[in-house]
Amino acid sequence: MKKLYIIGMGPGDLNYLAPAARKALEQSSDVVAYQLYLDLLDEIIEGKQHHALELGKEIERAELALDLAAEKESVALVSSGDAGIFAMATLVFELLDKQPKDAWNSIDVEVIAGISALQLAASRVGAPLAHDFCAISLSDLLTPWETIDTRIKAAAQGDFVIAFYNPVSKKRDWQLDHAKQVLLKHRPADCPVIIARNLSREDENITVTTLSELDSTQVDMLTLVMVGNSETRAFDKGVYTPRGYSKKLKLEANS
Amino acid sequence: MKKLYIIGMGPGDLNYLAPAARKALEQSSDVVAYQLYLDLLDEIIEGKQHHALELGKEIERAELALDLAAEKESVALVSSGDAGIFAMATLVFELLDKQPKDAWNSIDVEVIAGISALQLAASRVGAPLAHDFCAISLSDLLTPWETIDTRIKAAAQGDFVIAFYNPVSKKRDWQLDHAKQVLLKHRPADCPVIIARNLSREDENITVTTLSELDSTQVDMLTLVMVGNSETRAFDKGVYTPRGYSKKLKLEANS
Numbered sequence: 001m002k003k004l005y006i007i008g009m010g011p012g013d014l015n016y017l018a019p020a021a022r023k024a025l026e027q028s029s030d031v032v033a034y035q036l037y038l039d040l041l042d043e044i045i046e047g048k049q050h051h052a053l054e055l056g057k058e059i060e061r062a063e064l065a066l067d068l069a070a071e072k073e074s075v076a077l078v079s080s081g082d083a084g085i086f087a088m089a090t091l092v093f094e095l096l097d098k099q100p101k102d103a104w105n106s107i108d109v110e111v112i113a114g115i116s117a118l119q120l121a122a123s124r125v126g127a128p129l130a131h132d133f134c135a136i137s138l139s140d141l142l143t144p145w146e147t148i149d150t151r152i153k154a155a156a157q158g159d160f161v162i163a164f165y166n167p168v169s170k171k172r173d174w175q176l177d178h179a180k181q182v183l184l185k186h187r188p189a190d191c192p193v194i195i196a197r198n199l200s201r202e203d204e205n206i207t208v209t210t211l212s213e214l215d216s217t218q219v220d221m222l223t224l225v226m227v228g229n230s231e232t233r234a235f236d237k238g239v240y241t242p243r244g245y246s247k248k249l250k251l252e253a254n255s
Numbered sequence: 256m257k258k259l260y261i262i263g264m265g266p267g268d269l270n271y272l273a274p275a276a277r278k279a280l281e282q283s284s285d286v287v288a289y290q291l292y293l294d295l296l297d298e299i300i301e302g303k304q305h306h307a308l309e310l311g312k313e314i315e316r317a318e319l320a321l322d323l324a325a326e327k328e329s330v331a332l333v334s335s336g337d338a339g340i341f342a343m344a345t346l347v348f349e350l351l352d353k354q355p356k357d358a359w360n361s362i363d364v365e366v367i368a369g370i371s372a373l374q375l376a377a378s379r380v381g382a383p384l385a386h387d388f389c390a391i392s393l394s395d396l397l398t399p400w401e402t403i404d405t406r407i408k409a410a411a412q413g414d415f416v417i418a419f420y421n422p423v424s425k426k427r428d429w430q431l432d433h434a435k436q437v438l439l440k441h442r443p444a445d446c447p448v449i450i451a452r453n454l455s456r457e458d459e460n461i462t463v464t465t466l467s468e469l470d471s472t473q474v475d476m477l478t479l480v481m482v483g484n485s486e487t488r489a490f491d492k493g494v495y496t497p498r499g500y501s502k503k504l505k506l507e508a509n510s
Contacts, residue, residue, distance in 0.1 A: 010273075014274070016273045016274070016275055017273070017274065018265070018270065018273060019269070019270045019272065020270035020271055082384075083378075083382075084377045084378055084382045084383075084384050084385060085374070085377075085384050085385070086498075089378075089385070090382035090386070090495045090498050092382075093382050093495035094498075096492050097488060097495070109381075109492065109493070111377075111378035113377070114374075115273065115368050115369075116374070119337055119371070120368055122339045122366075122368070123344075123367060126345075126348045126364075127338075127347075127348050127366065130344070131341065131345070131392065132389070133389065134387070134388065134389035134390070134410075135388055135389070137387060142498055142499030143386070143498070143499045150412070150413055150414070151387050151413040154410065154412045155409065155413060157412075158405055158406040159402070159406070160409070233352060235351075237348065237351050237364065238351075238364070240345045240349060242345060242349050243341075243345050243346065243349075243398075244397030
């Protein structure tokens with residue numbers, strides 16, 4: 001079988017690139033990705049065929065990866081973060097399902113998971129995810145706004161810790177404010193919020209604020225916004241969401 | 256500063272151990288973990304002080320790691336998966352917040368993210384997470400069942416792809432069936448369900464079934480159960496949840 005690896009390279013810092021992903025890259029003759037990711041992987045993929053397609057060309061990138069894989073022995077399609085979370089893997093499977101080409105039948109597709117932005121953001125401040133959580137993209141480019149709005153309300157009612165991907169862009173500046181207003185009805189105004197920008201890059205910038213003070217003008221497409229649940233606490237050493245151990249801790253202190 | 260690394264080692268297969276985690280382990284004199292994880296890390300932590308505490312001794316394990324870190328230069332506390340997701344990191348921060356000891360003030364705590372079970376399970380079958388999703392633990396050992404039930408209903412209403420952690424144990428055998436009944440009211444009976452057991456171990460076993468055919472007697476504590484949303488599709492090459500690209504695909508086919 002020909003091989004198409006769909007690789008999540010993690011946040012960009014190669015210290016978070018899984019050995020499985022490195023091996024798959026090393027075995028591939030061709031690497032398809034957005035140019036920035038090719039640059040970040042430079043030391044591993046030097047000498048291989050690079051195929052950079054600009055942002056917005058996701059369908060073309062997936063199709064090119066499949067076409068190349070049908071031709072060559074082993075090809076890598078690279079996303080940042082986890083290839084299976086808000087990334088390229090689903091698009092490859094959708095093409096295989098909905099617009100298959102005969103040549104693609106010879107391809108064995110293998111997805112290699114990577115560290116997603118919500119995980120690195122959480123680790124930088126402590127343990128805010130900790131227990132039940134959800135991830136919601138605020139981009140209505142491909143998802144109807146009604147669906148997104150329903151999910152924000154459901155996440156608010158379920159008191160999930162929420163990681164918002166694509167919170168704000170130049171053309172979309174009100175969705176995060178809307179989410180903030182919905183959440184303020186369900187959790188405290190001082191609920192911790194983490195604003196994580198340019199994760200693992202040189203200019204990484206992480207701030208902890210509160211839900212009532214969340215300012216969407218400080219947020220852009222390169223930012224992940226994480227909102228704690230009603231029990232999440234910020235203190236001088238970090239932010240965390242208790243798993244329910246405090247009851248146990250108190251019992252022990254009393255016994 | 257003394258250093259306490261809280262490390263997510265991923266699913267167990269060292270091909271998913273981040274280089275950042277490996278470096279932190281190499282720098283540590285002492286490693287605190289459940290015995291199975293110490294065994295899996297054997298080639299990296301040989302010759303270091305091992306501190307194994309049995310399952311259920313999570314508070315003791317976190318406290319021991321903090322006490323050791325206050326004494327030594329660099330100590331590692333290891334969880335499987337992501338240390339910040341259903342794991343040890345939150346407990347360390349809770350102890351630092353609620354039951355601090357003076358000696359712990361000298362400790363710099365660093366969390367290192369790892370691949371969580373929901374990511375590996377997803378990658379094994381395609382791209383079922385793909386877009387908005389949530390993670391819910393069905394264990395009511397430390398969380399009131401009412402809270403869990405509220406989250407299941409919210410996730411159902413929000414049409415989130417759901418990863419269920421701790422779905423069934425010897426003493427808890429009805430919660431997954433309850434979740435199934437709730438979800439059947441909101442999504443199709445043939446909605447794909449992934450049952451992933453012993454991920455990345457030699458006896459890894461992954462099956463794809465449907466919501467109506469989900470059988471909780473086939474599930475145990477070592478299993479992750481992932482339920483697709485109303486758009487998730489299973490076909491001969493895998494399981495995926497479309498991101499909404501199909502509209503775009505159709506437009507292109509028509510143009």
